[in-house]
Structures are given as C-alpha cells and as structure tokens.
Amino acid sequence: MSVIDSLQTHNAETPIVKIRDLHKRFGRTHAVHGVSLDVQRGEVVVIIGPSGSGKSTLLRCVNRLEVPNGGTIHIDGQELTNNEQQINRIRADVGMVFQQFNLFPHKTALENITMGPIVVKGWEQTRAHALAHELLVKVGIPEKADSYPDQLSGGQQQRVAIARALAMQPKVMLFDEPTSALDPEMIKEVLDVMLDLAGEGMTMLVVSHEMGFARAAARRIVFMDEGQIVEITTPEALFTAPKHERTKRFLSQILQ
Amino acid sequence: MSSQTPGVEAQPAPPHLWQDDSAAIPREQSLKAAWWIAVIGALIFISAVILFRPDPYLDIVRFIGDGLVVTFQITIVSMLFALILGLVAGLGRTSRSNFINTLASLYVEVIRGIPLLVQLFWIYYALSRFVRLGPNASAVLGLSVCYGAYIGETFRAGIQSIPKGQMEAARALGLTQGQAMRHIIIPQAVRIVLPPVGNEFIAMLKDSSLVSVLAISDMLRRAREYASRTFAYFESYTLVALVYLLVTLIFSRVVYYIELGMARQNKGQPVTVMHRLAAGVIDFVILDIIGLPIFALIGLLVADSPTGLLIPLVVIGLIAAIYLLAFWTRSGATPGMLAVGLRLTTPEGAHASLSRAIPRLLLAMLPLPGLALIGAIPALGGRPLHDRWTHTYVIQA
Numbered sequence: 001m002s003v004i005d006s007l008q009t010h011n012a013e014t015p016i017v018k019i020r021d022l023h024k025r026f027g028r029t030h031a032v033h034g035v036s037l038d039v040q041r042g043e044v045v046v047i048i049g050p051s052g053s054g055k056s057t058l059l060r061c062v063n064r065l066e067v068p069n070g071g072t073i074h075i076d077g078q079e080l081t082n083n084e085q086q087i088n089r090i091r092a093d094v095g096m097v098f099q100q101f102n103l104f105p106h107k108t109a110l111e112n113i114t115m116g117p118i119v120v121k122g123w124e125q126t127r128a129h130a131l132a133h134e135l136l137v138k139v140g141i142p143e144k145a146d147s148y149p150d151q152l153s154g155g156q157q158q159r160v161a162i163a164r165a166l167a168m169q170p171k172v173m174l175f176d177e178p179t180s181a182l183d184p185e186m187i188k189e190v191l192d193v194m195l196d197l198a199g200e201g202m203t204m205l206v207v208s209h210e211m212g213f214a215r216a217a218a219r220r221i222v223f224m225d226e227g228q229i230v231e232i233t234t235p236e237a238l239f240t241a242p243k244h245e246r247t248k249r250f251l252s253q254i255l256q
Numbered sequence: 257m258s259s260q261t262p263g264v265e266a267q268p269a270p271p272h273l274w275q276d277d278s279a280a281i282p283r284e285q286s287l288k289a290a291w292w293i294a295v296i297g298a299l300i301f302i303s304a305v306i307l308f309r310p311d312p313y314l315d316i317v318r319f320i321g322d323g324l325v326v327t328f329q330i331t332i333v334s335m336l337f338a339l340i341l342g343l344v345a346g347l348g349r350t351s352r353s354n355f356i357n358t359l360a361s362l363y364v365e366v367i368r369g370i371p372l373l374v375q376l377f378w379i380y381y382a383l384s385r386f387v388r389l390g391p392n393a394s395a396v397l398g399l400s401v402c403y404g405a406y407i408g409e410t411f412r413a414g415i416q417s418i419p420k421g422q423m424e425a426a427r428a429l430g431l432t433q434g435q436a437m438r439h440i441i442i443p444q445a446v447r448i449v450l451p452p453v454g455n456e457f458i459a460m461l462k463d464s465s466l467v468s469v470l471a472i473s474d475m476l477r478r479a480r481e482y483a484s485r486t487f488a489y490f491e492s493y494t495l496v497a498l499v500y501l502l503v504t505l506i507f508s509r510v511v512y513y514i515e516l517g518m519a520r521q522n523k524g525q526p527v528t529v530m531h532r533l534a535a536g537v538i539d540f541v542i543l544d545i546i547g548l549p550i551f552a553l554i555g556l557l558v559a560d561s562p563t564g565l566l567i568p569l570v571v572i573g574l575i576a577a578i579y580l581l582a583f584w585t586r587s588g589a590t591p592g593m594l595a596v597g598l599r600l601t602t603p604e605g606a607h608a609s610l611s612r613a614i615p616r617l618l619l620a621m622l623p624l625p626g627l628a629l630i631g632a633i634p635a636l637g638g639r640p641l642h643d644r645w646t647h648t649y650v651i652q653a
Contacts, residue, residue, distance in 0.1 A: 063428055065424050065427065065428065084432070088430050088431075088432055089430070091427065091428060091429070091430040092429070092430030094428075095428075096425075096428040098421060098424070098425060098428075100419075100421050102419075102421035102422060102424065102425035103425075104422065104425070104426075104440055104444075105444065106443050106444050106447065115426075115429065115431075115439065116429040116430060116431075119429075119431055119435050119439060120429060120430040120431060120435075161425075164429070165428075165429075168429060168430065
C-alpha cells in the first residue's frame with residue numbers, strides 16, 4: 001500500500017464501500033451486471049428493485065458471501081481479495097442482517113450477541129456480556145437475554161440479529177430484506193431500531209421495500225433491475241418524479 | 257426453527273393441526289403399551305423360570321452372565337472406534353475437496369455393500385494370510401469399520417441438515433470456517449445426530465452376536481457352549497433371546513428420551529422417573545466407554561503386579577474428574593442429562609452447584625467398580641476382566 005493510499009484510508013471523504021464494475025453470474029444468469037456504487041461514511045442507502053434484480057446478490061458480494069466474477073469492492077479503502085484472513089478481518093467490520101434472521105438456535109440471545117466478540121475478537125466474557133446487555137437495551141428487549149431464539153417472536157429475533165451484528169462494532173451494516181419474513185405488526189419494531197441506528201450516524205446499505213423507512217432515513221435510493229442500477233436518486237425525487245419508465249412501473253406496483 | 261412461523265409473543269407451541277386425525281391411530285400410545293408389555297413380560301418370564309426351574313435356567317444365567325459383559329465390552333469399544341471413523345468419514349463426505357470426498361465415499365460404499373458377517377470372516381480368516389489378528393481385535397476391527405461407514409452417513413446427514421444461513425451468519429460475523437464448524441454447525445448437528453447414533457448403538461449391540469463365529473465368548477457363544485454340552489438348546493437360546501430383548505428395549509427407551517429431549521416442544525413439562533433413568537443409563541454408557549477400555553488395557557499391562565488395584569482407582573478418579581468437569585462447564589447437567597435435555601436447577605431456576613453432580617456420578621459409576629470387582633474375585637465365579645478377553649469358560653464335569 002503506498003503512502004497516498006494509506007492517507008486516503010483515513011480520509012473522511014473516502015467512501016466506506018466502493019464498488020466498481022461488479023459482475024456476478026450464476027450459471028447463465030447474470031445476477032449482477034457491471035454495478036458501481038459508493039457509500040459514504042454515515043450514509044443510509046436503500047436498494048430497491050423487483051425480485052431477481054440482483055440487489056441481494058450485490059449486498060452479499062460486499063462481505064463476500066458471494067464471490068464476484070469481476071470488478072472490485074473496497075471496504076474503507078481495503079480491497080476485498082481471495083485472501084481468507086483478510087476477508088475474515090473485513091467481515092468483522094461489516095455487520096449483516098439476514099431476511100431469515102439466522103440466529104444460532106442453540107444459543108441464547110445473549111450468547112448469540114457475544115459470539116462474535118468472544119470468538120473473533122477474543123474478548124473476555126464479562127466485557128462481552130456488558131456490551132451485549134447494552135445492545136439488548138438499545139434494541140428494546142433487555143429482558144430476553146436468556147431466551148432462546150425459538151422462544152422469541154420474529155420481530156424480537158430480528159432485533160437480536162441486529163444486536164449481534166452491532167456487537168462487532170462494524171463500520172457499515174448490511175440489511176438484506178430485514179422485514180420481509182416478518183408479520184406486519186412486527187415490522188415497525190424492527191424499522192424503529194433501524195431508524196435509531198441511522199439517526200446515530202451508522203453507515204447502512206439496506207435492501208428493502210419499506211418505503212416509509214426509505215423516506216425517513218435514506219439519503220439515496222438505488223433502483224436496480226436485471227442486475228444493473230437503473231437510477232440513483234433521493235427519496236423525494238423518487239416518489240415525486242421517477243425518471244425511468246421501469247422505476248415508475250415498479251413503484252406503481254409496490255405502492256398501490 | 258420458528259423463523260418460518262413467528263408468533264406474536266413467546267408462547268407455547270400450538271397443537272399440531274393433525275392432532276384430531278392421529279387420535280384415530282394411536283401410534284404413540286400403542287408403542288408405549290407394547291414397550292411396557294414386552295419389558296414386563298420378559299422380566300416375568302425370566303424370573304419365573306429361574307425361580308421355578310432353577311435347573312437348568314439358573315445355571316444358564318450364571319453361564320451366559322459373563323457373556324453379556326463380553327457383549328458389552330465388544331460393543332462399547334467398537335462403538336468408540338466407529339464414532340471416530342464415522343466422524344472422519346462424515347466430515348470427509350461433506351468436504352469440498354474432491355479427493356477427500358471420493359475417498360470417504362469409497363469407504364462408505366464399499367463397506368456398506370458387504371455383509372458384516374462376511375467382513376468378520378474376511379478379517380479373521382482371509383486377512384490372516386498377511387496379518388494375524390486375534391479374535392477380539394478382529395471383532396472390534398470388523399464392527400467398528402462396518403459401523404463407522406453407517407455412522408459416517410448419519411453424521412453427514414446431520415451436518416448437511418443445518419440450514420446454509422447458519423454458516424453464512426457465522427462467517428458474516430468474521431468467524432473462520434473452522435470456528436463456525438466448532439461453535440455453530442457441530443453443536444447443532446450433534447443434537448440431530450444423537451438419536452440415530454443411539455439406534456446404531458442398539459443395532460451394533462445386536463450385531464455383536466455375529467462375533468460369536470470368531471470364537472469370542474459373547475452371550476450367544478456362551479449359550480451355544482452350554483447347550484452343546486447339556487442339550488438344553490431350547491432353554492439356552494430362549495434365555496439369550498430374552499436377555500437381548502430386554503437390553504435392546506431398555507436402550508431403545510433411552511433413545512426415545514434422547515429424541516424427546518432434542519425436540520424442544522416439551523419444555524416445561526414434568527420430568528418423569530423414566531426420563532431421569534434414561535439420563536442415568538447414558539451416563540453409565542459414557543463412563544464405561546471411557547472406563548472399560550482403560551480397565552482392559554491396564555488389566556493387560558499390570559495383570560499380576562501388586563499395584564494392580566491402585567491404578568484402576570486412579571483411573572476412576574480421573575474419569576470422575578472429567579465427568580465433574582463436564583457437569584461444571586455445562587452448568588448443571590451431566591452428559592447423559594444433556595443428551596435427554598435435562599438440567600438440574602435450584603428452586604429459583606439458577607444452575608445447580610457442582611456438589612449436586614457427585615451423587616449422580618457415584619450412581620452412574622457404581623456398575624464400573626462393580627464389574628471390575630466381580631471380575632477380580634474368583635470366588636464369585638469370575639476371573640479378572642482382562643482374562644475374559646482371551647479365555648473361554650467350560651462347565652466342570
């Protein structure tokens with residue numbers, strides 16, 4: 001790494017996520033087709049688009065759950081490569097929240113949250129527990145510390161999953177349709193937690209169709225279709241004057 | 257997992273939709289009834305014939321008694337090796353490396369394609385052209401290689417039944433592949449795999465009767481020896497069949513409780529004596545898995561030395577320490593209790609203290625020094641345990 005590069009790493013203007021010409025194929029389908037996107041520090045970017053448009057795949061490439069076929073991704077100035085150790089280091093800085101929560105069912109809520117700090121960062125148990133309790137208060141369910149995931153509602157599970165990701169004190173959080181598997185009455189409790197996070201200045205890359213959240217928290221909205229970015233715009237502009245025909249059609253479908 | 261059906265609040269699992277239908281075919285109920293009928297029936301029959309016709313039945317019981325010990329020894333030692341082989345084969349079958357995967361698959365396919373009896377004959381008679389293995393070594397090798405293949409498949413299925421999202425969530429936190437396996441995948445797979453492995457143990461206990469063809473004095477062999485000298489074929493084989501039945505029934509009940517413990521729906525239901533007994537039987541088996549091979553080994557090494565008694569005592573102490581450590585780190589559960597999903601708590605719901613483990617430990621270990629003693633005291637009709645591996649008893653004229 002040259003001196004200039006290392007200087008850039010600490011430059012506030014360096015995007016925390018820098019995606020350039022990303023390609024990902026599954027067999028013959030071109031899931032992500034030449035996507036470039038920057039996410040700035042403290043920015044909330046919401047990605048929308050019809051199913052199969054490649055938005056989840058894009059997100060999963062960012063912490064390399066999918067290995068891209070082409071293009072580059074930089075996280076806070078560091079390029080993602082095939083180096084296993086480097087990937088693990090970067091993953092620790094990138095929190096991820098899944099559609100299906102993916103909590104560890106054999107661990108309590110507290111143990112789910114302390115898993116990362118204890119195993120990856122080598123923290124002492126007492127220190128990790130203190131942090132976990134703090135995070136459970138933050139997501140509004142301090143009384144569920146000793147509950148197992150199957151004793152929690154979907155909304156509570158997702159909030160524990162958010163706390164689990166936050167426990168690694170990530171630089172950026174990825175949300176992959178965090179409310180899609182939830183019953184309607186539980187969506188709000190998860191979105192409220194996400195709004196709080198956004199308010200605290202957390203950098204977030206969110207795949208979601210929750211337009212209320214997008215309007216309230218997103219600085220930019222990315223509309224994707226067929227593996228490509230169709231337009232990047234502000235929430236206001238998107239709802240009042242979408243530029244592209246495809247965007248209009250999609251919005252009319254999900255907003256009716 | 258409940259992720260598919262999130263409830264509003266944490267609440268007891270709703271009754272199954274097909275509950276009404278199942279009432280028409282009372283499977284669970286009849287199975288329970290059949291178990292009790294079979295166990296009580298076998299017990300009554302055995303005690304009745306011993307009481308009312310001690311000649312020849314009491315004689316037979318005495319004669320085949322040490323055969324049962326040999327059956328257990330062979331099974332438990334073979335199970336230990338089969339579990340190790342199975343873990344290697346199972347991990348190999350889930351490996352992404354083509355070479356390792358093919359190698360593990362080859363082992364599984366070849367071994368599963370040859371009957372166990374043929375394998376035993378081959379190892380004992382055919383292999384003797386190159387390596388001469390004793391009957392015990394042949395029996396253990398045959399059983400563990402054969403069951404390693406089956407258990408390997410069970411392990412593979414267990415590992416692969418863990419949803420992909422578990423590995424992804426672990427990797428997303430920054431855990432390495434190995435850490436994710438150790439902390440996330442394996443602990444969950446063990447819960448799934450435990451009941452089928454228990455069934456393999458029962459199957460092996462029954463299949464161990466095949467080793468009687470290698471001149472090992474297991475229970476069946478002993479019965480044959482008795483019958484061939486007294487012509488009491490009916491009496492000998494009836495008793496052997498009933499003892500196998502009784503032992504198998506007890507262990508299948510234990511497996512049932514393991515399954516019950518793995519299914520989480522029955523949380524908060526009262527714990528029955530049977531449930532606790534099942535935990536005790538598992539603890540006994542686990543302690544013996546560690547204990548008996550060590551005993552056998554020490555018996556071989558220090559057969560006639562005066563310190564012979566001291567060393568087993570040290571070993572018992574060591575096993576006890578391991579056991580207590582398991583209780584302590586598992587905060588209130590012995591391995592057996594853990595397997596059937598039990599946990600010892602104070603009335604306030606806190607984890608039980610270490611001292612509560614000691615009576616349990618003593619209870620589970622009671623048969624261990626007991627077995628050693630029976631073997632060590634010639635007056636009781638026995639010889640030291642290590643003798644049983646090589647000697648065949650003959651009835652005196």
